[in-house]
Amino acid sequence: MxxxxxxxxxxxxxxxxxxxxxxxVKMAHDYLGARGLGGKIIVDELDPKTDALSPDNKLIFxxxxxxxxxxPSAGRYEVITKGPLNNVIACSNSGGAFGPELxxxxxxxxIIEGKAAKPSYLWISDDxxxxxxxxxxxxxxxxxxxDLVRAETDEEAKVACIGPAGxxxxxxxxxxxxxxxxxxxxxxxxxxxxxxxxAIAVYxxxxxxxxxxxxxxxxxxxxxxxxxxxxxxxxxxxxxGTDVLVNIxxxxxxxxTRNFQDGYFPTADKIGGESLAAKQLVRPKGCFSxxxxxxxxxxxxxxxxxxxxxxxxxxxxxxxxxxxxxxxLDAITKANFLCNEYGMDTISMGSxxxxxxxxxxxxxxxxxxxxxxxxxxxxxxxxxxMVRKAGKNxxxxxxxxxxxxxxxxxxxHPELSMTCKKQEMPAYDPRGVQGIGLNYATGxxxxxxxxGYTIAIEVLQNGAVMDPRVTEGKAGLDIxxxxxxxxxxxxxxxxxxxxxxxxxxxxxxxxxxxxxxxSLDEFLRIGERIWNQERLWNLKQGYTTADDTLPDRLLNDxxxxxxxxxxxxxLDQMLPEYYSLRGWDEKGVPGKAKLxxxxxx
Amino acid sequence: xxxxxxxxxxxxxxESERRVDDTPPTLxxxxxxxxARYGRPFRRAVFAGDELNPEIxxxxxxxxxxxxxxxxxxxxxxxxxSIFPMVAGG
Amino acid sequence: MAKVLMIHPDKxxxxxxxxxxxxxxxxGQFRPSAARVQAYTWEREGMSVPMMxxxxxxxxxxxxxxxxxxxxxNTMANLVDWDAATCIRCKMCTIACPxxxxxxxxxxxxxxxxxxxQGAPECVTFCPSGALEFIDDEQHVRSxxxxxxxxxxxxxxxxx
Numbered sequence: 145m146x147x148x149x150x151x152x153x154x155x156x157x158x159x160x161x162x163x164x165x166x167x168x169v170k171m172a173h174d175y176l177g178a179r180g181l182g183g184k185i186i187v188d189e190l191d192p193k194t195d196a197l198s199p200d201n202k203l204i205f206x207x208x209x210x211x212x213x214x215x216p217s218a219g220r221y222e223v224i225t226k227g228p229l230n231n232v233i234a235c236s237n238s239g240g241a242f243g244p245e246l247x248x249x250x251x252x253x254x255i256i257e258g259k260a261a262k263p264s265y266l267w268i269s270d271d272x273x274x275x276x277x278x279x280x281x282x283x284x285x286x287x288x289x290x291d292l293v294r295a296e297t298d299e300e301a302k303v304a305c306i307g308p309a310g311x312x313x314x315x316x317x318x319x320x321x322x323x324x325x326x327x328x329x330x331x332x333x334x335x336x337x338x339x340x341x342x343a344i345a346v347y348x349x350x351x352x353x354x355x356x357x358x359x360x361x362x363x364x365x366x367x368x369x370x371x372x373x374x375x376x377x378x379x380x381x382x383x384x385g386t387d388v389l390v391n392i393x394x395x396x397x398x399x400x401t402r403n404f405q406d407g408y409f410p411t412a413d414k415i416g417g418e419s420l421a422a423k424q425l426v427r428p429k430g431c432f433s434x435x436x437x438x439x440x441x442x443x444x445x446x447x448x449x450x451x452x453x454x455x456x457x458x459x460x461x462x463x464x465x466x467x468x469x470x471x472x473l474d475a476i477t478k479a480n481f482l483c484n485e486y487g488m489d490t491i492s493m494g495s496x497x498x499x500x501x502x503x504x505x506x507x508x509x510x511x512x513x514x515x516x517x518x519x520x521x522x523x524x525x526x527x528x529x530m531v532r533k534a535g536k537n538x539x540x541x542x543x544x545x546x547x548x549x550x551x552x553x554x555x556x557h558p559e560l561s562m563t564c565k566k567q568e569m570p571a572y573d574p575r576g577v578q579g580i581g582l583n584y585a586t587g588x589x590x591x592x593x594x595x596g597y598t599i600a601i602e603v604l605q606n607g608a609v610m611d612p613r614v615t616e617g618k619a620g621l622d623i624x625x626x627x628x629x630x631x632x633x634x635x636x637x638x639x640x641x642x643x644x645x646x647x648x649x650x651x652x653x654x655x656x657x658x659x660x661x662x663s664l665d666e667f668l669r670i671g672e673r674i675w676n677q678e679r680l681w682n683l684k685q686g687y688t689t690a691d692d693t694l695p696d697r698l699l700n701d702x703x704x705x706x707x708x709x710x711x712x713x714x715l716d717q718m719l720p721e722y723y724s725l726r727g728w729d730e731k732g733v734p735g736k737a738k739l740x741x742x743x744x745x
Numbered sequence: 746x747x748x749x750x751x752x753x754x755x756x757x758x759x760e761s762e763r764r765v766d767d768t769p770p771t772l773x774x775x776x777x778x779x780x781a782r783y784g785r786p787f788r789r790a791v792f793a794g795d796e797l798n799p800e801i802x803x804x805x806x807x808x809x810x811x812x813x814x815x816x817x818x819x820x821x822x823x824x825x826x827s828i829f830p831m832v833a834g835g
Numbered sequence: 836m837a838k839v840l841m842i843h844p845d846k847x848x849x850x851x852x853x854x855x856x857x858x859x860x861x862x863g864q865f866r867p868s869a870a871r872v873q874a875y876t877w878e879r880e881g882m883s884v885p886m887m888x889x890x891x892x893x894x895x896x897x898x899x900x901x902x903x904x905x906x907x908x909n910t911m912a913n914l915v916d917w918d919a920a921t922c923i924r925c926k927m928c929t930i931a932c933p934x935x936x937x938x939x940x941x942x943x944x945x946x947x948x949x950x951x952x953q954g955a956p957e958c959v960t961f962c963p964s965g966a967l968e969f970i971d972d973e974q975h976v977r978s979x980x981x982x983x984x985x986x987x988x989x990x991x992x993x994x995x
Contacts, residue, residue, distance in 0.1 A: 351858075392827075431850065433850060706807065
């Protein structure tokens with residue numbers, strides 16, 4: 145096979161058995177890899193009623209066909225499983241170098257089943273696979289884990305691992321690779337922890353083959369040129385990182401502030417990409433095969449928050465910043481480093497702390513609940529302390545580690561959890577930007593921006609423009625983004641390559657690489673198939689149209705200050721058209737005709 | 746009126762904001778005045794010939810000027826104008 | 836007027852496009868373990884450095900080679916070339932190179948060593964950050980030297 149390796153590794157941790165299987169060629173062609181392929185395996189093999197934290201769940205690590213080639217910024221992989229946070233097909237995307245190494249070792253996917261009897265790690269060196277004792281490594285943070293595992297395997301091995309949060313089965317635990325990159329959302333780290341699996345080390349000396357080298361190289365050179373000519377892909381992201389978004393969202397009036405109580409944060413400039421570049425940036429960093437280099441190697445000299453690592457991203461600067469009423473970038477960056485070390489999703493962590501702050505300020509919880517900490521908005525030291533506690537599963541931190549939905553519900557105020565389908569919404573206020581609200585509400589994995597990043601059009605003028613304040617045309621926009629992104633996520637490409645290229649360039653590179661002809665239409669249809677596949681799974685989990693919604697606050701409470709003052713989300717004006725355009729009925733159930741068209745049963 | 750600058754625009758202006766006392770009636774003359782002040786890099790960033798540069802994002806009180814007339818977008822004394830290069834994130 | 840492959844580690848982002856380009860150019864597939872250039876990353880320091888053959892004028896690999904397979908090219912300046920036909924794979928060159936830039940690959944029975952793609956190095960084309968340059972030897976340190984000279988200029992301009 146070209147692009148794909150043709151081999152899948154199935155590892156049963158209960159029995160300690162390893163099996164090599166042939167990649168199903170038709171499945172690979174129709175679902176590409178990563179998100180799509182992993183999702184298909186879950187749908188085919190997993191009983192929908194499976195408890196996500198039981199040994200019966202399956203944990204899949206899957207790169208895409210592009211992964212390991214020099215398709216620009218295309219070294220991604222996904223972790224796919226039934227997510228414990230909200231029972232969806234949790235598919236979390238990450239960069240770094242782990243995905244390509246899986247391809248060089250010879251694998252299109254790792255399917256991890258069962259549960260090891262004691263803490264273990266996997267060592268995969270080409271076709272040699274060992275399940276090893278992790279007793280000496282369990283309990284360590286993710287950077288130390290990476291070094292310890294490499295000392296026992298190969299110093300150039302790529303390591304994906306959980307930190308203490310995953311070990312404690314935190315529902316917002318992530319999986320880190322290369323110390324600084326994260327498969328962040330939907331609690332995939334908890335599934336890994338529930339299997340007593342601490343880490344996976346991979347080293348590969350194999351290769352990824354190309355069907356038509358000349359055509360592939362030409363397509364890649366063209367794609368590179370387009371990305372490099374784009375102001376964002378070519379220069380902006382490298383200069384300022386994603387954190388540059390703080391100011392533009394704030395100036396648009398859609399920077400969620402203090403648990404979405406407002407949409408404007410007056411001192412936002414102190415936590416934006418300009419400040420990061422001036423105060424903390426050491427140098428930019430890129431993932432495998434990346435030409436964009438959005439990564440920030442950063443340091444904090446302030447002795448209170450001293451640290452060195454990567455980040456923060458925009459979402460992180462928001463979640464620990466404006467959402468908590470905090471404008472101290474040093475503290476925010478420290479919170480970011482801590483999340484990486486403990487292995488926690490920064491979006492969910494910050495938003496959960498913000499929720500706790502609101503509960504505290506209204507008196508629903510008191511200092512007795514919070515171990516004596518005055519957990520108020522703007523209390524920088526308290527925020528950082530809570531991140532540590534959550535990472536260690538200590539005291540009030542143990543409650544925070546289960547996410548804002550369970551936290552707020554336990555104190556009788558579920559309406560204060562800023563979540564969709566129990567996952568925390570990211571850093572764009574739906575009252576100020578209508579289309580992203582529809583994406584949050586309909587998102588298959590809950591509150592999520594990357595799966596349908598309409599912000600690119602509604603705020604960032606990337607290739608086209610639509611007024612963020614109107615609802616017209618947003619249903620169609622969301623669907624296009626959701627479909628394209630699903631296909632892109634399954635190919636191994638990075639979302640940021642869309643600052644420069646689109647489905648046409650991706651389809652051309654994919655065709656040249658794999659030897660399978662993909663038109664733009666076919667590429668988008670694959671994305672649509674994957675989106676519907678995830679939707680069908682959610683329906684089996686009991687999700688209904690009632691769950692395609694936003695918190696009441698966003699539907700009914702207008703933004704209080706700033707440029708979008710007075711606005712609310714008009715989700716009800718977009719959702720029916722969304723269902724209709726998707727070929728679903730008025731309850732959001734995919735119609736038979738649509739399923740037939742997509743070859744889904 | 747206050748004009749705020751972000752990201753690379755700040756490197757062209759050397760400052761992050763400027764108070765403007767005589768508010769021009771529309772955006773075009775405002776940008777001309779600022780371009781005269783800050784020089785060619787700024788001018789090239791905001792204009793493409795006689796048109797608004799498609800790679801610049803300008804908000805007036807949070808609303809993109811693309812929806813209020815581009816260079817003809819009306820300005821009032823208490824307005825806040827924000828000027829961004831194309832930026833991105835996730 | 837000879838060109839050198841200049842490395843600027845301060846610009847390296849660790850993307851390893853150089854390894855991919857090298858592997859693809861020489862083998863038509865992506866096998867970075869076979870690349871003649873390797874970009875190593877130190878995650879804790881957030882720093883990466885690419886390494887390839889420095890085409891030494893007085894090359895240890897040329898000195899030890901018993902057959903002349905490793906030899907200074909007589910068609911290209913600044914190039915230590917490897918002749919597969921006369922090489923006996925004794926691997927003395929891999930032992931002699933103090934930088935570790937020559938390696939023996941069992942899979943292809945060859946010595947892997949950067950050959951600048953015979954004067955058109957692909958790694959330079961694919962590096963997105965300018966960390967690799969194929970540049971005239973008269974100019975290859977100019978930008979770095981001048982950047983430092985500019986600091987002196989600024990300092991003296993202030994006082995004079």
